[in-house]
Amino acid sequence: MPPLLSGQGECVINASSSPPAVELHGITKRFPGVVANHDIGITVRKGTVHALVGENGAGKSTLMKILYGMQKPDEGTIAVDGEQVSFNNPGDAIARGIGMVHQHFMLADNFTVLENVVLGGEKLHGIGGAARRKIKEISDAYGLGVRPDALVEDLGVADRQRVEILKVLYRGARILILDEPTAVLVPQEVDALFANLRELKAEGLTVIFISHKLGEVLSVADEITVIRRGTTVGTADPANTTTKQLAELMVGSELPSPETRESTVTDVPMLRVQGLSLGATDPDGVVRDVLADVGFTIHKGEVLGIAGVEGNGQTELIEALVGMRTPDAGVLTLDGADISHAPTRKRREDGIGYIPEDRHRHGVLLEAPLWENRILGHVTEKPNSRGFLLDPKAARADTERIVREYDVRTPGIEVTAASLSGGNQQKLIVGREMSHHPKLLIAAHPTRGVDVGAQAQIWDQIRDARREGLAVLLISADLDELIGLSDTLRVMYRGKLVADADPATITPEELGSAMTGAAAGHLEAAPEDEAR
C-alpha cells in the first residue's frame, strides 16, 4: 500500500480546535444474511468537502441512509458537531443541520422553484415574500443563480440540481450529503457545480460527496475516504494521490492499465449507414427530426464512439439499427448485405450483438432464470436450440460457462435475473452477446451501473473482440470511456452527427462543448499554449 494512504482507524489530525462536523464510529448495519456496513469509521472536518468513494454495492448508500436517519445502525455511534446523536427519521437529521441531495431529483415539475423550495417547509419563512427574499439571499450567498419564479419543468438538469441544493440549505442544513451529483452532468456543468461546492465550503459548510468518478473526486475533495465491501479501507489526501492509486484502493487489487492504443482498424467496412432519417411527432403536433440524414461507416476492428447528451437521437439510432424502429429513409449495409428491411431476428442472426442501454427493459427477463436469459435474443442459434426445439441442457451448460468466464457473481444458474446485482446482470448480457461472435456489437452504456472491476473487464472483452475484427458502435455518457475505447468519435446533437474528433487528442471538455451544440465540424485539440 502506498505510504500516502493512512490506514483505517488512524487519527486524523485536526488543525482547528472545533469538533469534527460528523464523526462516525464503528458503524455496523446488517440486513438479513448480508452485512452492508461493517465497523465503519469516518471523520469529516468542518468546512471541508469530504469524498466517499467505493464501488457500486460497497455500502456507500447504506452508510448515507444511516447518517440521514433513513436507517438505524445496529452498532456504532454518530456524533454531529461533537455531540452524540441518534436519528429515528430524516426529520431528526434535518433538525441537526444535515441535508441530503438525492441522485434522482425530487421536484414537482409543474411547480415554480419557489413553490418547490417551500413545499414541506412552509413554517420556516411562509410561502410569500419572506420565502422569496430568503431564497434570493441563499442563492446570492453561494452563487447558485436560482430564479425563484421559473417553472421547474423549464429548467435543465444542472439548474434542477441547484434547486435541490437550495432546498436543503433553505431548511438550515450545515452539512450537505450529495449522492452521485455528477452522474447526470456534462463536464462544464460539473465544473460549475464544483465552483458552488467551493463557495459552500468557504462559508463554513461541510459537504459529503459520494462518487465513483475518481478524477472528479480528486479535483474537488479535501479528503477522501474509501469504502470497500462495506468497510472503510483507508483515507487519502487528494493532493498527492492519483486516480490509479485510488482505484486500486477501491477495488483492492491492481488495475489493468486502460491505455493500450494500438490500432486494429482495417479498411473493410462492416456497417455502413447512409441517409438514416426518422421523424417523430411530439405532443404539440410538431413533426421534428429525431434522426436527420445520419451516415457513417464502421470498419472491421473499429470502435466508433458516439458522444451526446442523452435524448439527442442515440436511442432511436440504436433501435433503428437493431430493427426495433422503422426509419423513414436510409440504407443499412452489414458486411456487404443490405439489411435495411430485415427484421430484428434476422439482423441478430446475421451477427449484430446488442448490449441495450436499459437492460431491464431490453436486456433481460427479470423473473426468468439465468439460463433462460442466456437464450434470450439467440433462441434460434446454437447451443440454445436444435431446429425448432430448445436445447435446455446445452443452454444450461453454456450459461455455466458464461458465468465462469465472465465472472458473473451468482450461486447458480437457476436463480432469477432479478436476484443479481445490476453489474452482474450486465456481465451476463455481455457474455451472452460475445458468445455468439458478433460481427457488429452495438454497445449502449456497456458499463453503466457496473463497478470498477467489472468495468475494466468489459472493456477488455470489447478490446479483445475488436482485435479479432469486431466492429463496435459505442454509445456512452461516460466520456472517459468513449475517449479511451473509441478509434473514431462522432458527436450527436439533435438527431444529427455534428462533429467528429480524434480520441487520441480530444479532451472531455472539448467533447462536452460539442455535445451542447457549441462546436461543430472536426474538433481539433486546442493548441498547447491555449490549453495549458
Place this chain on the structure above:
Amino acid sequence: MKKFDKDRMILGFAGPVLALVVAFALTTLVLLASGRNPFEPYRLMFEQASYADIQVLIINQAGTYYLAALAVAIGFRMNLFNIGVDGQYRLAAMMAALVGASVDLPGPLHILLIVIVAMLVGAFWAGIAGFLKTTRGVSEVVATIMLNSIATSLIAWLILPKNFGDQAAGSNNLTTGDIPESGWFPGVSLSAEAGEIYGFTFVAAGCGLVYWFVLNRTRFGFDLRATGASESAAQASGVDAKKMVLTSMLISGAVAGLAGMPTLLGDTHTYSLDFPTGIGFTGITIALLGRNNPLGIALSALLIAFLDKASSSLDQFGYEKEIATIMQGLIVISVVVSYELVRRYGTRRQQQKVGEELAAGHALTTEKEAAL
C-alpha cells in the same frame, strides 16, 4: 442448486394453498353471517362426491373446463387477456354441429372434420380481436367482450328455423340437427349406473401435454413466454410482437373452439339452445388458480368441477347451491391477492438468499479463482 428449485416448488404451491384456505375461511364467514351451520355444506358436498356417477360428472365437466382454461392460459402466458373464450367455444360448437350434421363420413374422419371446423371457427373469432389489436391497437379485453355478445346474437339468429335451425315437433328447443353416429366420440364406460367418461376428456389431457411441450421445449414457446414476461425485451431479442399477438390469439381461439367438443361429441350430438354456457369465464378462474401450469390447471379444473357438481344437491338439504358460486368468486379474489404476495415474497427471499450465498463465498467458481 436443487435448493432453489425446491424453494420455487414450495412457493409455487404456497400461492394456491393460501388462496384456497382464505376462500374457504371467507365462505365459512358468509355462512356464519347468514346464520347457517358453516360446516354442514362441505360435508354434504364431500358425501356427494363419493358417488361414482357424480365422480364421472365431475371428470367430464373438468375436461371441458380444462380446454377452456388452456385457451385462456395461452393468452395469459403472452400477457393477453382472452375473455372471449366463451363466445369462441359456443360459436365454434354451433358451426361444428351444423357441419357435422350435414355430412356423412366414415367415423374418424367425421370426428376430425367436426373438430377442425370447431378449431377454425374459434381461431377466426379470436383472430378478429387479434387483428384489431395489431392493426388498430384495440384492447383485446374490450374486443373479446364485445365479440362474446356478438357471438350470442349471431348464434341466436343462425339457429332460427328459417335459417339453419331445427325445431322438433312439440318442443320449444331449437337445435342444429343431429350429428350421425359416425361423428360421435366413443366414451369409456365405468359401470351402468356411473355413466360414461367422454372420450374427448383424454384428448383434453393430451392438449395439456402439447401445451407444456410447446411452451417449454420449443423456440416458439420461448418467444411467447418472453413476450409475456417483457414485451420490450422480447422485441429486442427479435420477436415480432404483432405477429406474436395475432398468432397466440389464433391458437388460443383454436383451443377455445375445442372446449365445446366433449359435450357435443360425447353427449348432446347437437347444438341447442340449452348448450352449456359460461364455460369460458369459468376457464379464466381455473387458469388463474392453476397458474397457467398444465398440471395446476388440471387440479383447478377438477376442484371447480367438484364445486359445481357436488353443490347441485345442496338445495335438497336446505342450503343454497349458490354457496359454491360464492366460493368460486372468493377463490378468484384470493388467488389474485395471494399470488402477488407470494411472488413479491419469493423475489425478495431469493435476492436475500443469493446475497447470503455470495457473502458466504458460494459463488460458482470463476475463471480467476480457478486459475489460483
